[in-house]
Amino acid sequence: MSAKKKDFVLCLVFGLLLAGGFLLCLFLPKAKYSESERRMLSPRPKFSAQGVWSGRFMSDFESYAVDTFPFRDFLRGIKAVTALHVFLRQDNNGIYAEEGFLASMEYPMNEASLSHAARRFGYIREKYLTGENRIYLSVIPDKNCFLAEKSGHLSMNYRDFEKKMADLADFAEYISISDLLERDDYYKTDTHWRQEKITDVAERLALAMGTEVSEDYELCEMEQDFYGVYYGQAALPFAPERLKFLTEEAIRGCQVYDWQNQKQIPVYNTSVFDESGSDGKKAAVRDPYELFLSGSLSLITIKNPNARTDKRLVMFRDSFGSSIAPLLISGYAQIDLVDIRYIHPDHLGQFIDFEGCDVLFLYSSLVLNHSDTLK
């Protein structure tokens, strides 16, 4: 090709890229929600003189232009592949792929955050608990703990993390579960553990708290594809998985009450993939892990009418607790699940009778290391 032809082709290609991009930006229908990132996209800002003068119109337009850029998910994939395979970056936006799993580099240990969490737990103990309550604490390691050492990514020293947390909340008996967990106990593209893989964890917790739980479960599987939260963040090509859940007689007989929305809910919200599920939310907006006890609710009570005990448990938990709570219910007459990210502990007295109950603080290291959301 001659230099003149090259110049012509270059101008033509660049012109087509710019003009094509411009026309697509203008005329291609815009999504309002990013399913891969599980977030609302920035809307087109309304034009006003005040908005322009303050600069808000322009900053909103910048967000809108990026969020609604044509084929954005595809382009994010190109970026991720370029970063990891061309520049040999070890992670993309803090997420990395190792042995078919996606994980987030949770690092370093944030001691101030652990102290904050322990202070919030201590506040609950001071306000509601007496010597009659047996108090337990357990920390769920994040997936990074099992992948990082091998892959050379950064991870916290989990033993130090457990010890630090146990020391800070020394009013609680610490139950270690980390030796029961491994990489395969987590979903490949999600932060969460797989319920069908944690029956041993439930047994250890129950045993330590002086009760027994069922050992026989029926395994059920959702038919729809499940892409976890890391899938969207990493923007890497990963195969979907299937959500699985366990059930048995006690679980089937349970009654679950959602205090936040003041209604009965199922233990397993199998409508989680439906276009408009039982909670009225559109499928695309919902985290499929909400299958377990409908996800992030501030306060839930699970009653087990067939229980052979009158023991009650109050579990302070995050989303990991939603999937393990059904496995503990056979050992209790009632479990109250509290998420103090969404309800202030001062309000709990109206709903929960703490007298004589067991109390378990069960949190993932992900939440404890970023505990500023705990009220």
Next chain:
Amino acid sequence: MLFSSISFLYYFLPLTIGLYFAVPRGFKNTVLLLASLVFYGWGEPKYVILMALSVLLGYGFGLLVEKYRQKSAGRILCVASVGVSLSFLLYFKYADFFIENFNAVTGMGILPLRLALPIGISFYTFQIISYTVDVYRGEAAQRKLISLAVYIAMFPQLIAGPIVRYHDIAKQLERRGHSLSGAACGIRRFVIGLAKKILIANQLGELCGVFRTSGEKSVLFYWMYAVSFALHIYFDFSGYSDMAIGLGRMFGFSFPENFNYPYISASITEFWRRWHISLGSWFRDYVYIPMGGNRKGVGRQLINILVVWMLTGFWHGAAWNFLLWGLLFAALLTLEKLWLLKKLEKSRFFSHIYTLFFVVISFVIFNAENLEQAFSDIAGLFGAGGIPLACAEAVYYLKSFGLLLLAGGIGATPALRVLVSKISENPAGSRALNLIEPAVLALLFVVMTAYLADGSFNPFLYFRF
């Protein structure tokens, strides 16, 4: 508005180019001016007024200076014009620095003004000064307000240079040609600049950010930070200059070069002939030479060097670390001028090491939040405070950014340019290059769009100045 943004690349630029080439020749400057006002107002709607006022004052002073330049009034008007331009700069950029230091010395409690810095004020102020001084020196004043406004406010170089001198583009403001080869050259330069910014500078900026927030420091990490920042600022700023020059070419202008592989320099003197060339030559022509340059003896020359480099440091920011940065270069340039330059000529290898060492150290000072952090960072480079030689975080990020650092190091030399030039000497190689160049540039453009669509780290460093 950033060049490296979706809104610029896919909204502003296609519209501006489309309009520019659609209108008749007589309206092209008007289109450029309107586009430039939108470009500037996009980030600073309120300061468009300040810029417009500066342009009007520059226009008025230019005409008056031309009219009276043969008389003493011309000199007074020229000084007044420079004074007015500098007063805007002093007020918006330096007022708080002086207030805070005045308070510190006197114990008084004058409240700082906390003004937002008008983007690009340091650049367009220097262009206005260049215009009125050039007119005073004999250049014809611009009679068309729109043409002068285009010179001062043209969006490619408005915000971060290169600092274009009036006489360099005075003729192009009135009559300039547009050709396919010029446009292709501009596109090539723009895409390469964008790649420097998005693919290298931004990623190295991330590493600098990681270092700053890390609680785990080591000697290795300090050096990684220092080298990364030196490469980051080079690729960020030279990338911006490439984009500005490329855009200028698309619109028929020839802007001066601003960088010439500064990291291959064998002395600080050479480094400053290759780094931010338009600023260096501006200070040479409008400060150093008018002060006497090297014409009034060695003592006076050294004082002139000191003044110029203090001002250069201060131009970059209203903080003591920028002054220290300027003074470091003043000291090194003085040493070189007095005896070091001859010694450096004896060993090319040593002279490179010496230059890179001081350049890296200088940028550690430059990027510090304050003097305390500057000294602490420099101490960290030498292991002060008992920090370990390496830490897990440093080793991880060295692995993660190793290739990028290597690519940056190679990209900062003319190696690639030499390679391309060697290949194109051969007719077959030249044909092959012609064939793949548009494809490579298009691919780069798509990949860069992907980085922008992912919404990663993106600020331009020189917007601070």
